[in-house]
Amino acid sequence: MLKNPGRSRFRRTLGCLVLAAGLLSATIALAGKPHITLASTTSTEQSGLFHHIIPTFTEATGIEVRVVAVGTGQAFAMARAGDADALLVHDTTGEKRFIEDGYGIERREVMYNDFVIIGPSGDPAGIADAESAIDAMQRIAEAEAAFASRGDDSGTHRAELRLWQEAGVEPGSRWYRELGSGMGATLNTAAAMDAYLLSDRASWLGFRNRQELVLLFEGDEVLFNAYGSVLIDPERHPHLKHDLAGKWHDWLVSEVGQTAISEYRIDGEQVFLPY
């Protein structure tokens, strides 16, 4: 007569298992509604734009948009691996190459804003009266004033590197600090060490810890910052939600979508301009 001797303990263990399974299934249940995963950049997410436009889209279509905000480089990598249904980034060259490489099928320009050069209010390099963005960058390099670079292969970082190239400056000396961080973290760091940096206007406007930092230079055409939405090739990643992603892609450039984008304001200032 060998009955199970440890039945009460068995029951306790079973209880724990049930509890864990319950918690787990509850977390899985969260993933129930129709949704797409959007790979986008920290600058758009942190500007608060998505908070403003996504509810409008969800209300109209019933589709939830889950934003994973990373650097543009990582966003491309996510999309290439098939981990994102949709892509919204700001690196026109990169977006075009993404399609050429056979990962995407269509790219549309959704909105734009511009980059601005931020620096300490003292402006040791005297860029406030620079003639162009290139001139401003040259002055920073000549003055060897501290410059904080994203250094994370993001759209902003890529734009900054293009500016240095055009300015004929090889950055990498002591005054040039590659942070390997998102926009916000770079702003925080620059504020703490009174450094210059290149930021997108939206992130700058939404940033709350400016300390001595002020906007010093803006308005040059080369600082133009275009955001593009890319449709991912369904043949390469058949498991993705291409239908839903297509609706999002179309909605962004539709009249409703464009209006929603243009209505977004930070402190009364429009941050993204529709096409």
Added chain:
Amino acid sequence: MNDLSRPDALLPLRVSALGFRHRGQSLLDGVEFTLGPVGRTILLGPNGAGKSLLMRLCHGLLTPTSGRIDWSLGGASVAFLRRRQAMVFQRPVLLRRGALANVRHALSLQGVGRAEGKRRAEDALERFGLSPLARRPARVLSGGEQQRLALARAWALRPEILFLDEPTSALDPAATKSVEDAVLDFHRAGTRVVMSTHDLGQARRLADDVLFLCGGRLLEQTPATTFFEQPQSPEAAAFLRGDLVW
């Protein structure tokens, strides 16, 4: 509990040429004796004589480095043999749970079913006067109560042989008395008793026969009356006189 007519009786136990070495040191050497199915055997001898070691070897907690330990039913596994034995240690090892739960745990280890285990555990506590403490955490009981609980646990297992390793050495006289009573209970119920002690008075009160160990050798196996009246070895004589022997 020992039924002599049982074909699978555990006893007699034959120990032959038993030796135990540890780190190059001989702790037990050439020990030979036989334990019949009934009686109370008291192990006597000075500290370090090998009393505890001998019991652990017989109980199967340690493996001899030489010699043999043969129970009557040969060929059975150590685990199977140990299930029909019980041991009570100098300092009772009780689990961090209630008194009753301690006894029930021991029974469940031996595959006794829940209902049967509960009944046997409650009977055992009752017998040793521990029923009022059944729900009390074992670890907060007094020293005497703990040793009684260890005995109750052994009782519930209905062993054919019970080893007791100096079970009263840390107890006051009242608690010692209750342990001695318990030993008598086991004896009356037919359990073979093997017990070590330092207390000669206790040995006189309980022993049917005596195994006298000294320096890792068995010097005497004699009936109690003979041992206490006419010890055969000079070491035992000295030990009984209270001289220092080792």
Added chain:
Amino acid sequence: MAAGNPFAIALELILERDPVLLGIVGLSLQVSLTAVAIAALLGLPLGAAIALFRFPGRGIAVAGLNALMGLPPVVAGLMVYLLLSRAGPLGSWGLLFTPTAMVIAQTLLVLPIIAALSRQVVEDLWEEYREQLQSLGSSRLRAIPTLLWDARFSLVTGVLAGFGRASAEVGAVLIVGGNIDGVTRVMTTAIALETSRGDLPLALALGIVLLLLVMLVNATAYLIGEQAKRRLG
């Protein structure tokens, strides 16, 4: 809430029972508690088994377990990310950027802590119980539940340490969860986000809320443990 006293903001957040905050707090608890529960179910017996059994490579297993206690959350997150990415071996499960992925990553972080502590505690207890349990006919395997139950008060500390690590880490959940608003945003990733937006008072306020939360869980576990200890000795 752009600026101000973080303590005042924290108080306001709690008193207002802000639904967004409640959602984040709820998800944080759910993810971390699930991870700890799973890690405990696996880690406690695993640690006990390593304590009780002798096998070749046991020393390496013990050293490895102790070393894994220092596994950087980012590395754990990256491993789970590569595993769950569509390009990875378990990509077809579609778990990346879900709370389940976060549970997996945190389980990985907590498991070594619980297992290593369980091994230590059970090994010490086995030293004490060994002869008695063997005398009663317990096999080593059968001794595992006995020892775990008897060491429960010490083990709770290890489980709580695991919960502390799970609820405090940001690197792993950020990578595998993606910090998606309303879906995978937990306390730590919300704090990281607010910090990067420069809203330091709000970030600090969330930090205070997280601290209170962890203290609440620990205090509850402590009180339950004390009560049980008084009852069981």
